[in-house]
Amino acid sequence: MRPLALILCLAAIVAAPAFADPAEEEKALRSAWDALAKDFAANDLDKVAGHFSKEATAWLESAEGLAAYKPLRGTSEDELKGTARVLRLEPEAASKLEPGAFAKRYAAGLAAWKAEELSKSRVVKVRADGELRMVEVQLERPSEGDYRAHFTFSREGDGWKLSKSWVAHLHEYVSCCNLVYQVGIHLALFESKFKEYPGELGQLKESLMAATGNENALKCPLLGDEYVYLFPLEGDMTPPGRLTLYDRKPHADGTRLAVMFAGTPVWLDEAQFQEWLRKDLDVIQAKLPEVEKKVKADLETADGQKKANLENYWMKGLTGLRSVIKREGK
Numbered sequence: 001m002r003p004l005a006l007i008l009c010l011a012a013i014v015a016a017p018a019f020a021d022p023a024e025e026e027k028a029l030r031s032a033w034d035a036l037a038k039d040f041a042a043n044d045l046d047k048v049a050g051h052f053s054k055e056a057t058a059w060l061e062s063a064e065g066l067a068a069y070k071p072l073r074g075t076s077e078d079e080l081k082g083t084a085r086v087l088r089l090e091p092e093a094a095s096k097l098e099p100g101a102f103a104k105r106y107a108a109g110l111a112a113w114k115a116e117e118l119s120k121s122r123v124v125k126v127r128a129d130g131e132l133r134m135v136e137v138q139l140e141r142p143s144e145g146d147y148r149a150h151f152t153f154s155r156e157g158d159g160w161k162l163s164k165s166w167v168a169h170l171h172e173y174v175s176c177c178n179l180v181y182q183v184g185i186h187l188a189l190f191e192s193k194f195k196e197y198p199g200e201l202g203q204l205k206e207s208l209m210a211a212t213g214n215e216n217a218l219k220c221p222l223l224g225d226e227y228v229y230l231f232p233l234e235g236d237m238t239p240p241g242r243l244t245l246y247d248r249k250p251h252a253d254g255t256r257l258a259v260m261f262a263g264t265p266v267w268l269d270e271a272q273f274q275e276w277l278r279k280d281l282d283v284i285q286a287k288l289p290e291v292e293k294k295v296k297a298d299l300e301t302a303d304g305q306k307k308a309n310l311e312n313y314w315m316k317g318l319t320g321l322r323s324v325i326k327r328e329g330k
């Protein structure tokens with residue numbers, strides 16, 4: 001066993017079987033992502049793509065990789081503009097990329113953006129697999145509280161390259177973000193059709209299925225859990241920054257995706273998420289009894305469509321809010 005002092009001195013814990021020289025390996029890892037960050041700073045995404053392992057590149061060019069990155073292309077003009085930003089291309093040039101080139105360049109754009117995080121972070125843990133072919137790096141940025149990030153690299157020749165699993169993981173993150181965004185869009189569509197917000201997320205299932213063909217469109221692709229929905233208690237007057245949908249649990253690296261009432265998706269670390277959630281639930285909890293009283297009073301006299309709306313949307317929405325408040329330990 002290596003002396004503890006040496007491990008601390010390296011600021012890295014390497015699981016057995018150990019590297020021949022952990023300090024050298026950490027240096028090699030650091031130089032791999034420094035090069036990544038440099039190529040990103042130089043705006044050279046093709047070079048960034050050169051930091052993917054052979055396996056990662058093959059995956060991006062495979063049917064699975066192409067299918068995974070295809071939905072990120074976007075169909076609306078806004079989506080295309082967002083995509084072009086990641087690709088660091090003009091929307092016109094972005095729209096002309098072949099599927100393979102698109103997947104590779106998109107992954108490079110995301111990887112490069114993550115590389116900026118790497119360059120500001122401190123290694124807290126390096127975990128290697130049995131054959132030392134894969135390494136997982138956990139990082140922290142002391143200046144930013146609870147910030148955490150995970151990266152996995154594969155051994156290739158004498159150096160380290162971004163692993164296939166990480167490249168696939170990246171796309172999953174974006175998938176969760178896209179999905180949660182889609183659900184947000186369908187919430188707005190639902191309101192414009194029925195003039196009410198859905199009482200339960202399940203009421204969106206049909207329109208989401210029709211639009212995306214994904215029967216799990218209400219579930220985070222990383223967690224497999226259904227997103228949590230906060231029924232907009234103030235209807236159209238709900239503040240645009242109110243959390244409306246969010247990941248039921250944090251992802252493996254401690255982040256959650258959420259959608260604000262305005263439809264904006266956000267990617268939050270757990271501490272930030274909890275702060276916003278507590279604040280929003282306080283407001284909801286304070287307003288709930290008054291709204292409940294009004295809905296119940298309206299129900300006494302309502303009939304036909306109005307009664308059905310109050311029952312299907314408002315009563316279910318309020319019950320949903322009560323159970324979220326209970327679940328979140330308020």
Ligand SMILES: [Zn+2]
Nearest residue numbers: 176220222247
């Ligand atoms: Zn998620």
